[in-house]
Amino acid sequence: MPKMARLRVRLVLWTVVLEAVLLLTFAVILLLFLKNQQDNQIEDTLRLSGAQLRSVVEIQNDTYAVPDDVIAQLNRREISVWILDGQGELHFRTGEARNFDLPDDLPAQGVFRDVTLGGEENVRLYIVPLDETDIVLAYSVDDSRVFLQQVAGGFAIAIPIMLLLSAGGGLFLANRALAPVTQITATARRINAEDLSRRIEMNLPDDEIGELAQTFNAMLGRLDRAFQRERQLTTDASHELRTPLGMLKMQLSLARSRPREATELLAMMRAMEGDVDRMTRLVEQLLTLARAEQQGLMNFALCDIGDVLHDLRNQYQVMLDEKAIQLVVFTEGDLTLSGDADKIRQAIANLMDNAIKYTPADGKIRLEAVRQAESIKITITDTGIGIAAKHLPHLFERFYRADSARTSTTGGFGLGLPLTKAIMDAHGGQIEVHSELNVGTTISIRLPTSK
Amino acid sequence: MRVLVVEDEPRMAALLRQGLEEDAYAVDVVSNGLEVLEWVQSAAYDLILLDIMLPGMGGFEVCQTLRRQGYMMPILMLTARDTLTDKVLGLDSGADDYLVKPFAVEEVTARLRALSRRSGPSKTPELVVGDLRLNTATKQATRGGVTIPLSAKEYALLETLMRHPHQILSREQIIEKVWDMDFSSESKLIEVYVHALRKKIDDGHEVKLLQTVRGLGYRISDHA
Numbered sequence: 001m002p003k004m005a006r007l008r009v010r011l012v013l014w015t016v017v018l019e020a021v022l023l024l025t026f027a028v029i030l031l032l033f034l035k036n037q038q039d040n041q042i043e044d045t046l047r048l049s050g051a052q053l054r055s056v057v058e059i060q061n062d063t064y065a066v067p068d069d070v071i072a073q074l075n076r077r078e079i080s081v082w083i084l085d086g087q088g089e090l091h092f093r094t095g096e097a098r099n100f101d102l103p104d105d106l107p108a109q110g111v112f113r114d115v116t117l118g119g120e121e122n123v124r125l126y127i128v129p130l131d132e133t134d135i136v137l138a139y140s141v142d143d144s145r146v147f148l149q150q151v152a153g154g155f156a157i158a159i160p161i162m163l164l165l166s167a168g169g170g171l172f173l174a175n176r177a178l179a180p181v182t183q184i185t186a187t188a189r190r191i192n193a194e195d196l197s198r199r200i201e202m203n204l205p206d207d208e209i210g211e212l213a214q215t216f217n218a219m220l221g222r223l224d225r226a227f228q229r230e231r232q233l234t235t236d237a238s239h240e241l242r243t244p245l246g247m248l249k250m251q252l253s254l255a256r257s258r259p260r261e262a263t264e265l266l267a268m269m270r271a272m273e274g275d276v277d278r279m280t281r282l283v284e285q286l287l288t289l290a291r292a293e294q295q296g297l298m299n300f301a302l303c304d305i306g307d308v309l310h311d312l313r314n315q316y317q318v319m320l321d322e323k324a325i326q327l328v329v330f331t332e333g334d335l336t337l338s339g340d341a342d343k344i345r346q347a348i349a350n351l352m353d354n355a356i357k358y359t360p361a362d363g364k365i366r367l368e369a370v371r372q373a374e375s376i377k378i379t380i381t382d383t384g385i386g387i388a389a390k391h392l393p394h395l396f397e398r399f400y401r402a403d404s405a406r407t408s409t410t411g412g413f414g415l416g417l418p419l420t421k422a423i424m425d426a427h428g429g430q431i432e433v434h435s436e437l438n439v440g441t442t443i444s445i446r447l448p449t450s451k
Numbered sequence: 452m453r454v455l456v457v458e459d460e461p462r463m464a465a466l467l468r469q470g471l472e473e474d475a476y477a478v479d480v481v482s483n484g485l486e487v488l489e490w491v492q493s494a495a496y497d498l499i500l501l502d503i504m505l506p507g508m509g510g511f512e513v514c515q516t517l518r519r520q521g522y523m524m525p526i527l528m529l530t531a532r533d534t535l536t537d538k539v540l541g542l543d544s545g546a547d548d549y550l551v552k553p554f555a556v557e558e559v560t561a562r563l564r565a566l567s568r569r570s571g572p573s574k575t576p577e578l579v580v581g582d583l584r585l586n587t588a589t590k591q592a593t594r595g596g597v598t599i600p601l602s603a604k605e606y607a608l609l610e611t612l613m614r615h616p617h618q619i620l621s622r623e624q625i626i627e628k629v630w631d632m633d634f635s636s637e638s639k640l641i642e643v644y645v646h647a648l649r650k651k652i653d654d655g656h657e658v659k660l661l662q663t664v665r666g667l668g669y670r671i672s673d674h675a
Binding site: 251258 | 460462466467469473552554556557
């Protein structure tokens, strides 16, 4: 499963990268904030101590006296102090100032500057004026820098550990979340055209993956039914072709098995030709049915069902007269709709064929088309022998024959009604059959006008 | 040889009847599986041609029932399906062989000959009594090397007698093997055929092979 692994790794990598960016941003902001804090603290201490000194330093001639408690306080605060006169002469020093000389370039009054004393001690200098003199204060920044470095060092260790942990956690979660996908893939791999009955059988939660599995199962169901239909059709069609083929083979072998009279041979040939015709009809009907089931092959145009019914009356008139069956055609309302007029005629013709075939002499057939709100209702009613209730559910199955299951070498193949249904399906129509034995059959078609 | 053809497709049944009758078999046709069980009681069939797809009772079941009831004549199954399970089912239900549709008439008759050979004592298609030879495959009879032309019924009569050499067969036994159900056993036709056959095989020969045993029937034998 290299693809799955790739998705998993990608998920984890993205998580880690995103988290690294977040953590680093956080670390930088925190460090900047801390540094700012430290600087403020240092500068406040320097300002405070400066102000304090200004108020306590006593200048007598060239002597600068600082009270002892203030010196102690300054020492406690680790503040170094130099006091210089106007000529830059050093007059007082305390704390670390005793070990270091001041650098030559001093900052302006009230400005902070970091310098290195004696090449080892980093301090921040601050100068407050007192009359003609400068009080120079220094506070070590080394502690603050060390602190910030420690914090940064802590981040340097903590961030990679956190990233590692979250990578591990991410991988675990990704595995957990993708485990059903792995199962779905494994199931899908086992499913092939021969065995579409398999389904993804897992207790999946009602989430995206569960929905995927359900959708997948529903699709398999549709495929399964389609495949079964096709397989059944192939089986049935082969069987239907096999019967006349078997007969042809038998007749051919009989014809040449011994010397025969020309008249006898002619009779045999006529019979064989009948079988060939029958096979041709079957193949043609199968093709028509296959085409009708492909909606794309229909020629939709504006057509009038009333015209279709009157065409049919003309087409069947001779046959009806021969059997002395009375046909009534009744139309009412606007009967135009968008459809394939030829196909609709064929669909109704199949129903007419059956009605004529199963209606005894002196019977009646009523062909009716009535406009309804959003559809046209076509009804064909006969006074024929009717259809037994047990056949009704199967009427539209391909190769289903209500009369004498399979022995007929003459007559239909059981493809007429399925063809009618396929054509109606293509038009979004519906068919209903009502029948009573020895009373008659009514078949209603409802064709939507907006299609 | 008398054959029962069990086939529900009427035209196919008619073609089988024609093919078999032209090959000198006496043929009866039934179209329903259930009827088979009655018909086998009324005549001693030498062979049964059995379609699998039948109304009433399916071919496999008919076959099993016949075997259970002790009928041991060879059964040739006719099937439109050529799946392995069908063949296995057919053979396991007691059929001796099967033919997958479509088939030529010669295939049917050749299988029937093979089946009757298998059930009889002779393993060759030739029946011999004295210097009279009858080839059941080519339907040719020779006596002393000279070919005797025979009609289908004459052949069937001769074959029936030669399958039981030296045995006396009654009129009824002969009729049962040579004629189908439409033939009346009261008919004098059998004497006519015996007479014609005797003329063809015994005329000009010192040893008379086709013998009439008064009151009992007929036999073919080179013993006096």
